[in-house]
Amino acid sequence: xxxxxxxxxxxxxxxxxxxxxxxxxxxxxxxxxxxxxxxxxxxxxxxxxxxxxxxxxxxxxxxxxxxxxxxxxxxxxxxxxxxxxxxxxxxxxxxxxxxxxxxxxxxxxxxxxxxxxxxxxxxxxxxxxxxxxxxxxxxx
Numbered sequence: 001x002x003x004x005x006x007x008x009x010x011x012x013x014x015x016x017x018x019x020x021x022x023x024x025x026x027x028x029x030x031x032x033x034x035x036x037x038x039x040x041x042x043x044x045x046x047x048x049x050x051x052x053x054x055x056x057x058x059x060x061x062x063x064x065x066x067x068x069x070x071x072x073x074x075x076x077x078x079x080x081x082x083x084x085x086x087x088x089x090x091x092x093x094x095x096x097x098x099x100x101x102x103x104x105x106x107x108x109x110x111x112x113x114x115x116x117x118x119x120x121x122x123x124x125x126x127x128x129x130x131x132x133x134x135x136x137x138x139x140x
Contacts, residue, residue, distance in 0.1 A: 013086045025036070032088060045102060048085045052109045055082060063116045075133070082113060086138065101138050110138045
């Protein structure tokens with residue numbers, strides 16, 4: 001069912017458990033790594049980035065420009081919650097980050113956090129945000 005080869009015909013297996021047919025999924029999660037049928041890590045890259053974006057949007061409700069969480073608290077949240085999500089099994093999919101479309105997703109997350117930490121305009125560049133916050137860029 002899971003192979004690197006391209007199947008000649010589409011194989012839909014019917015697997016039953018207690019007389020109920022199990023639904024087939026396109027991806028499986030094993031030890032925190034999400035693989036699809038072709039063993040590429042596209043699903044694994046999408047899951048943590050989406051999770052981080054949801055966390056950042058939840059933080060943005062309490063990290064306003066004039067009030068809310070201070071920059072040092074936001075930096076602790078970044079290093080304790082967001083960075084571990086992004087760096088989990090990063091060695092597995094680091095080669096896919098050589099493509100600009102994949103690297104831009106990771107940079108986008110760091111940029112969103114840096115905007116909240118520095119409390120600056122959205123038009124500030126990613127490199128300037130890294131200098132202002134003192135957080136090194138996640139990708140070089």
